[in-house]
Structure formats: structure tokens, C-alpha cells
Amino acid sequence: MNSLALINEFLGQPPNASSHGYQIDHILEFCHWFMGALFLGWSAFFIFVLIRFRKSRRPVADHAGVTSGISTHLEFSVVLIEAVLLLGFAIPLWAKRVNQFPPGKEALVVHVAGQQFSWNFHLPGPDGQFGRRGVGFVSNSNPMGLDPNDPAGKDDIVTLGELHVPVNRPVIIELSSRDVIHDFFLPDMRIAADAIPGSRIPMWFTPIKTGTYEVICGQLCGLGHSGMKGTLVVDTPADYQAWLKERAELAGSQGAPPAGAPKAEDKSPQPAASPSPSG
Numbered sequence: 001m002n003s004l005a006l007i008n009e010f011l012g013q014p015p016n017a018s019s020h021g022y023q024i025d026h027i028l029e030f031c032h033w034f035m036g037a038l039f040l041g042w043s044a045f046f047i048f049v050l051i052r053f054r055k056s057r058r059p060v061a062d063h064a065g066v067t068s069g070i071s072t073h074l075e076f077s078v079v080l081i082e083a084v085l086l087l088g089f090a091i092p093l094w095a096k097r098v099n100q101f102p103p104g105k106e107a108l109v110v111h112v113a114g115q116q117f118s119w120n121f122h123l124p125g126p127d128g129q130f131g132r133r134g135v136g137f138v139s140n141s142n143p144m145g146l147d148p149n150d151p152a153g154k155d156d157i158v159t160l161g162e163l164h165v166p167v168n169r170p171v172i173i174e175l176s177s178r179d180v181i182h183d184f185f186l187p188d189m190r191i192a193a194d195a196i197p198g199s200r201i202p203m204w205f206t207p208i209k210t211g212t213y214e215v216i217c218g219q220l221c222g223l224g225h226s227g228m229k230g231t232l233v234v235d236t237p238a239d240y241q242a243w244l245k246e247r248a249e250l251a252g253s254q255g256a257p258p259a260g261a262p263k264a265e266d267k268s269p270q271p272a273a274s275p276s277p278s279g
Contacts, residue, residue: 007032014188017213017234019206020097021190027089034081097191101204102170109172110163113144114182114195117224119215120144121163125155126248138178157247161230166212166240175201183218186232192218207234 008028015026062229102106111122111130120143124130131153138145143160146153147158149261165171177195185192186205193203214231235243 007036016188017209017211018189018191019208020093021188023093024190027085027093031085038078050239063181079197085155101172102201102206104172107172107204108165108167109174111174111176112143112163112184112195113176114184114228115143115178115219116171116180116222117217117228119163119228120185121230122242123157123159123200125157126244127152127155129252131156132228138233141150143178155248159246159247162233163215163230164233164235164240164243165207166237167207167234170206171206172202172205175203180221181219182221182228185216186213187216189232209244210234210236215271230232 006026011032013025013028016022021258070181094163109124109130111133112217113120115244122144129152132150133153135143135145136149137147142148146156146158151162173184173193174201175195177192179196183192184197184203185196189205189207191203191205193201195201211230211234213234215232217225217228221228233243
């Protein structure tokens with residue numbers, strides 16, 4: 001790790017695990033060191049003023065104040081540096097995240113719905129297609145509102161609180177909310193976005209390290225806000241495929257009738273027997 005980046009670690013920032021995160025870290029490093037330099041500079045100036053203009057040295061106040069333009073130059077320099085950070089680094093990086101999404105064929109698309117106080121994750125099944133969703137189908141047992149009559153949704157994967165994604169593959173998250181405004185925040189991936197009721201908000205990232213990471217809600221959403229957490233698991237491609245297979249088998253077993261259950265009787269009308277020919 002770069003020695004300059006130690007300030008981020010000292011302030012409690014977790015290690016980066018996404019492809020774009022290093023850019024975020026560089027901006028934060030510069031901002032932290034810049035603010036530290038400003039703090040030391042203004043603190044030294046404050047102590048200097050206390051000593052330089054103490055009452056014993058100047059018993060009578062000087063109402064003219066500072067006559068030189070050094071303070072104006074200092075303030076202008078601070079504003080210039082902050083403008084360079086905003087216009088030269090922050091806005092271009094933000095524009096790339098919201099305007100340059102990876103192609104849909106390369107990325108894994110995940111629907112995420114927040115609710116007080118948990119996260120629901122929805123992935124397509126082996127057919128690669130999302131099932132149709134509707135507000136009228138939303139219930140406690142169907143948090144994503146999947147249409148039970150849509151064949152494309154029969155193999156969809158819906159999990160509560162835990163999302164698995166493959167490493168080194170772009171992930172597009174489409175956010176929504178069932179109740180109030182939430183904020184889907186992945187500290188290790190250096191990405192966050194609001195989940196707003198009635199809207200679908202996209203965000204994306206590419207994980208570059210396998211492991212288990214925390215998902216938190218970054219928006220005050222009620223009394224249980226602090227406990228609204230989830231888990232992001234970044235798997236190797238093989239482990240991810242194994243997880244998909246396991247979830248698909250689980251979904252299939254839940255939709256199938258239990259083993260040994262009696263078959264429904266065939267109540268379809270039977271054709272009437274034809275009369276035998278008279279002899």
C-alpha cells in the first residue's frame with residue numbers, strides 16, 4: 001500500500017476491492033492530506049495571532065485590521081485547489097460511473113429491492129431471463145413481485161440478505177425500494193446509490209477480489225436502520241456456478257410437489273363406449 005494511503009486506513013476505510021476504487025481512494029487521500037495541511041496551517045496561524053496581538057503587547061485595539069493582501073491570496077488558492085478537485089477529478093469520475101455502463105452481455109444484472117430493514121436480491125435463472133414483475137404480486141412471500149404465471153420467472157433466483165457475484169465480471173445493480181428511501185452502500189466496492197420507491201436506479205462495479213463484504217444502508221430509514229445489513233460474496237467463476245446450481249435446485253425443489261404425494265385424479269371426461277354391433 002502507498003504510504004500516502006495510510007491516512008485512509010487510519011480513518012477506518014476498508015481496503016478497496018473494485019476496479020474503479022483506486023480512483024476514489026486517490027481523491028480521498030489528497031483531500032485528507034489537504035485538509036490536514038489546512039488544519040495545521042490555520043491552527044498555527046491562530047496561535048500566532050493569539051501571541052502577536054495579545055493585550056499586553058497591544059493594549060489598544062487596531063481597528064484598521066490587516067492591510068496586506070496575503071489573506072486574499074491564501075483564500076483564493078484554497079478555492080482554486082478545491083475547484084480543480086471537483087472539476088478535474090470528482091465530476092469526470094462521477095460521469096463515468098453514471099454514463100459508461102458495461103454492455104449487458106458482459107455484465108451480470110441484479111435487481112435489488114430494499115425494505116425496512118433488509119435487502120432482497122433477484123437474479124435470472126439458467127435461462128438468463130428475468131421473470132415479469134408487478135406491484136400487485138408483491139407480498140411477504142414474494143418480495144420482488146414476480147408474476148407466478150410467467151414461465152420466464154419460474155427459475156429466477158431470489159435471496160434475502162446475501163448476494164453472490166463472480167470476480168472480475170461487471171455487475172449492474174438496479175435498485176428499487178418497497179417502502180421508504182434507502183441507500184445501497186458497498187464500502188469495499190467504493191459505490192453507493194439511493195433506492196427510491198417507484199424508481200429503478202442503476203449502478204455498477206467490477207469486483208477484483210474474492211471474499212465476503214458488507215452491504216449496509218447509508219440512508220436513515222427508520223428505527224431498525226442500523227441493523228439493515230446484508231452480505232456480498234465475491235466468488236471464483238467455478239464457485240459462482242456451483243452456487244447458481246445449488247440455488248436453481250433449491251428453487252426447483254420448492255416449486256415441485258413433495259416426494260410421495262398422491263397424484264391428482266384425472267377427472268377429464270372419458271369417451272363413451274361405442275355400442276356393439278347387433279348380431
